Amino acid sequence: MNRFPTRRTAVAAMLVLATAAAHAAGFPSKTIRLLVGASAGGTTDTLAREIAEDMTKTLGQPVIVENKPGAGGNIAAQEVARAPADGHTLLVSFTSHTMNASLFKKLPYDPVADFTPIALLAQVSSVLVTRTDAPFQSLADVLAQGRKEKQGLTFAIGGTGSSLHMDTYEFELASGVKVTQIPFKGTSPALADVLAGHVDLMFAPVNGARPLIQSGKLRALAVAGTKRIAAFPDAPPITEQIPKYTTNYGWFGVLGPAKLPADVTRALNAAVNKAMQQPRVKARLEADGSTPELGTPEQFGTFLAADLKHWASQTKAFGIKPE
Template sequence: MMRAIAVVLAVLGWAAAAHTACAAGYPERPIRMLVGFAPGGGVDVTARLLATRLSEQLGQSVVVENRPGSGGMIATAAVAHAQADGYTVLMASAADAAQHLLHSDLSYDLLKDFAPVSLVVTVPFALVTRPSLPVANVADLVRLARAHPGELRYASSGIASAAHLSNELFNSMAKVQIMHIPYKGVSEGVTAVAAGQIDMVFASFPSVMALADAGKVKLLAVSTPYRSAVMPALPTVAESGLPGYERYGWYGVLAPKGVPPAIVDRLNAAIVAVVGKPEMREAMVKQGLEPKTTTREAFGRFLADEVAQSAELARASGLAASR
């Protein structure tokens, strides 16, 4: 028995030493960062901003590879099943925390099949309405919705999208019934609000700022629990009529499960260093992004909370997974 234990310990010690040696030389070749959406979107912009600086920080190229389709699931699945060596990572988004709500047959589990590396940014949403809607703040909107249950309509970029779940949280907390009208993309929903066809939408700042400046939509509040650096004068939903409200998008880096912890730590340290640089933070804020890194452990807890909240909001809205 003692000999068997000694053999096991020796093997474990050898494996640990091998992982340490591997991490010491990491990275020795280019790293692929997969993005599940087409070039030009928020996930892609964030990935490219990060990849450029990570390449400098790590001394190896970090190459962004777009694999759009199925709401990001093609890229997510590819990373889940990639070799666990740290050379393939994913720029994940809030959409990944909700995919299980629509698809019961996913080939991966967000909380079991990945090694969290770090959160990179949060994405504040602006709550905007059509200019003619007779409200000046969130409190007015809540009163109007309560007085006319089921008559107001909100846009989203689809079932279980960030915009959809943001408004379902609003409905639940405010105890109102604002009806959901899904569009193919959030830009279409914003356009519908500007045209007066839809009453409101939660959308990223870049997608609404030009219309807001032109007076074609009305900015009411920001969805984060704190005022955004993008527009610090805009109040939060919580402070302007719905205390406790908090919802936002996010992008973060995941690696396949099984990547040696030392390599994950190396990636985490590099991301934290890069995002912490003043010029990087300024570039992100200009894109409507809020720089926010974490430890790998904190990002794991964050993901678990996101999955749980998405499930809770799905139950509240009657959303069920497809078969």
């Protein structure tokens, strides 16, 4: 998936114009709700709260975060899809928003047609980890051992249907190494079994794995992207050893109901982009292995359409049937 051009100077110049035009039209006229389809304390929730603080200052009305976890983000998405198209109810979405179209036979909404793209916040890659006393010192060791083992290597799955799960499928497909997937009900129990030596490896979220890597309990073997990241500068990109590997980037973005007025959409885009430029937000994202993004609503719309096709292609290649 192509990265957006940042155009930071142009974005900064448009902030005042966009927000002033919206204020003149009477937006916002009340509290803005940012719905998050995940539990409090996670990466999506934390990011939503970071941008809400700055958006409140920019827009002159309270911007509050409401957690609506469940069904892979579907509950929150459905509420926003049915909300009035006035810009006061928004969705802080993540990867499952487009992925779910390939995992579920029927969704209660169309992930593209029923929403107005506002802004892409960030893209994030995962990290391949093992315990430090495992026999793997590098990804090359993993590949060599995996090709010897008839039973294959065991991989912990911290979230069925997540981008981390798709990373595991992609590893097996691109490397030719047999993989036995061990599903867990969340990242924490999956990491615990990797630490205990019950499972060989795991694609883990950067923010969840970082403390364990820094404390010397886990080893970062590779990052699931095409370049190194600041969080793990010594971990090479997985494509150095597996050139055919297709990175399944996770992402975060802001959506509104379909048919938001253009001036409201522009004002929200400007407020979100301004929030994303705050040093504390950028520092948090980079520490979590994320790449902050700045772009227009139209660019985010193009991204969503491409991501929808990406997951359809991936799930087909992996033989995953929608439920």
